[in-house]
Amino acid sequence: MPNFHDFETFDKDLKVKCPYAQDCGGCQLLERPYKDQIEGKKAELLQLLKGANIPLPADIKALSAGASHLRDRLDFSLQDGRLGLYRKDRHEVLDIEVCAQLSPELQSWLTDFRQIQWPFKKGSFRLRIAPHGRRGVWIDLANIDIKTLLDEQNILKKLQAQAFVEIGQRRKVPVWTGAEFKLRDPEHHTWFQSWVGEVPVDLYCQVASFTQPSHKANKLICDVIASWVQKAPSSRVIEFGSGIGNLTFPALSEADSLLACEIDDLSLQGLEHSLNQLPPSLAHLKNRVQIYRGDFQKKLTQDFSDFDLILANPPRSGLMNFLNPLKELSLPQRPEFFIYMSCFPESMTRDLVTLNECDYQIQELYILDQFPQTSHYEVLTLLQRKKA
Known part of the structure; x- marks a missing residue:
């Protein structure tokens, strides 16, 4: 899997040229060398998490598929x-x-x-x-x-x-x-694609559907998710905000079962379609999935003690009341692992405070820079609960 050292391949002074740099509001960091952009994003995230007194791993790693020409x-x-x-x-x-x-x-x-x-x-x-x-x-x-x-x-x-x-x-x-x-x-x-290892999985949706912006960068996301789910072998996974299934499939490659939770009907229809159209080598994964529709930011009916791993990719507002049932469980009843992905670090930080109060600690932390030249970035976090 790619790691931080991939950035050593970038020219430290690399800058992307744009004829609209002086006027366009789309890119905020064009004047900064690409490696400086990455270091700046890592420093911003570090300051945000330290300000919330969240215990951190030894380092924040970074992944990138390139400094430009990524968006599809x-x-x-x-x-x-x-x-x-x-x-x-x-x-x-x-x-x-x-x-x-x-x-x-x-x-x-x-x-x-x-x-x-x-x-x-x-x-x-x-x-x-x-x-x-x-x-x-x-x-x-x-x-x-x-x-x-x-x-x-x-x-x-x-x-x-x-x-x-x-x-x-x-x-x-x-x-x-x-x-x-x-x-x-x-x-x-098929407007997007997920991955199970090196096998692509077509994702069915609409042109207007939410997806990640880049096919190339999304492969890195899927690789990270699969490697983290592998840390909980034979796991039972509950996924919040499954959408059309982009994180569902790399998680399924390692999990025994997965409950996909989503509020949007069209997204769930797309996920069902994708499951029905899996290539023959992956058709068995369909039997590992259950789909549940509901507004999980407000109320969750599932018992978290039935699961070994929680996988969350919430909207900008964060998890909100989704975490309430977790607080009501004793330490041994809580799932051992929690994977959190977010493009809005402010709401993620609020949720990490709650997870820390529930005895979860960050084990690995990645910035995925699929928005080069801008101030935006994706964060992927693996947390593990303390031993009972």
């Missing part, structure tokens, strides 16, 4: 004919033709997408490149503009010749009847 998913805004990100100095969209954050395939898709002349003043778009190269676009406009787009017809026809199209907050799919466009219910397709 792009969210851009449209404003008065300009397509891009908001400027640093004012709430105005900066027109962007090229972006060093994008994979070559996604950059090519953006270049083609920009040829379309949109008859609307504002809107937002998500562009995707699937693991197998398929293009997708999610169009989010005001309802009146969606109707105009459907009636106009030509733009949608041109887009559908290039990509799979979804429209609106409900992720509807436009279908040409021969005379007009009608909107059909959301469809599940």
Whole structure:
């Protein structure tokens, strides 16, 4: 598995060039050499955890898939004919033709997408490149503009010749009847990929679904999760915030059973679809999974004493009341291991305080830099409860 020493391969003075560096608000750290960016993120996390008096491991490790060109998913805004990100100095969209954050395939898709002349003043778009190269676009406009787009017809026809199209907050799919466009219910397709060891697992979802931004960086995440679940052999796992199953599958590679907990119906439908479409060599994993739907930030009906490991990838708000049942158990009843993944270290820190009060201590801590040149980063934490 990659480790911190991977950064020794980076030129310490490496900087990514961008023609919009002075104006674009998307990247905050372009002026800093890449290794300095990593050290700065580690120092920020260290200060946050020390400020909360959380006992720390010997070091914070770091993983990266590269300093640029990682993203296979792009969210851009449209404003008065300009397509891009908001400027640093004012709430105005900066027109962007090229972006060093994008994979070559996604950059090519953006270049083609920009040829379309949109008859609307504002809107937002998500562009995707699937693991197998398929293009997708999610169009989010005001309802009146969606109707105009459907009636106009030509733009949608041109887009559908290039990509799979979804429209609106409900992720509807436009279908040409021969005379007009009608909107059909959301469809599940392979827009992302998880891993069981070196075997890729297609994840079914929508273009608009939440996923990690990079196929390449996500492989590193899956490797870390699998290695940590391996520390609890024959484990019974409960996963909070399973989504479409990105962490579910690497965990399943090592676990005896897994209860996947999620509130979003479309995500759970995607997970079920992915389980049903597993390659023959992994088909047996389906029998290890149970799926449970509910708002686990508010109330959890499961008994944590039935599990050996908790796997959590919560939203920005953190775990909230999810941890309450843990407090009610005696030390021997609590699961031995807790894996916590977060892109919002502030809420994660609050939860780590609670976990520390429940006698969990950090064993390993990683920063995964899948947002190079920005102030954002992913944190992966392995905790183990004290011995009874």
